[in-house]
Amino acid sequence: MKIQFVPDPAATDVTVVIHGRPDDPAVARLQELLAPQPATIACYKRGTEYYLPLEQVLFIETESRQLQIHTTDEIYTSKKTLRETLDALPHSFLQVAKSTVVNLTQVAAVNRSISNCEVSFHRSHKQVFASRRNAKQLLERLDEMRNA
Numbered sequence: 001m002k003i004q005f006v007p008d009p010a011a012t013d014v015t016v017v018i019h020g021r022p023d024d025p026a027v028a029r030l031q032e033l034l035a036p037q038p039a040t041i042a043c044y045k046r047g048t049e050y051y052l053p054l055e056q057v058l059f060i061e062t063e064s065r066q067l068q069i070h071t072t073d074e075i076y077t078s079k080k081t082l083r084e085t086l087d088a089l090p091h092s093f094l095q096v097a098k099s100t101v102v103n104l105t106q107v108a109a110v111n112r113s114i115s116n117c118e119v120s121f122h123r124s125h126k127q128v129f130a131s132r133r134n135a136k137q138l139l140e141r142l143d144e145m146r147n148a
Contacts, residue, residue: 001026032091041085043069043076050076054092058106058121059128060085062099072124092145096130096138104145110138 016034020027040051056071060082067078067085078085086093086101095101102119109120110130117135119128130138 029091041069041078041089043078045074045076052076054090054103055105057103058124058126059103059119060093060101061128070126072121072126094134094138094141096128096134098131100128100130102128102130102138104141107142110135110142 018027018030040053041057043050043052052069052071058070058072060067060069060078062068062082067080067082069076069078082095082099082101086095089101092104093101094104096117096119106121107119108122111118111120112135117130117132117138119130119138121127
């Protein structure tokens with residue numbers, strides 16, 4: 001991959017052009033990283049709408065057909081589906097089970113055993129389980145983030 005910067009003193013806005021094959025995973029990753037990302041997520045608690053900074057979200061899960069957004073101390077709800085929410089989230093969020101999405105920047109530990117994969121979070125007693133199918137991708141993405 002080559003990176004080229006062309007200075008333009010007359011430019012009023014930054015323009016990024018990516019030249020590459022459409023099926024190249026590096027191109028897809030760059031597009032994902034450069035796409036504008038939301039800084040907050042809309043959620044509800046006792047009838048009040050809150051706009052949580054994404055850094056505060058530990059994980060998002062579906063329980064009893066309702067989307068729950070977990071922070072260190074609180075649980076909020078959302079009117080959106082898990083798929084709609086996941087599509088709007090940045091690359092630092094990963095679906096680790098059918099009904100669970102974790103914020104990779106908040107993961108403190110991953111405890112793998114033969115029967116399950118338990119994910120723990122910084123400054124929280126909360127834990128979730130990753131499916132065996134998604135455990136490998138979880139570990140790869142965590143390693144990718146730590147080495148970036």
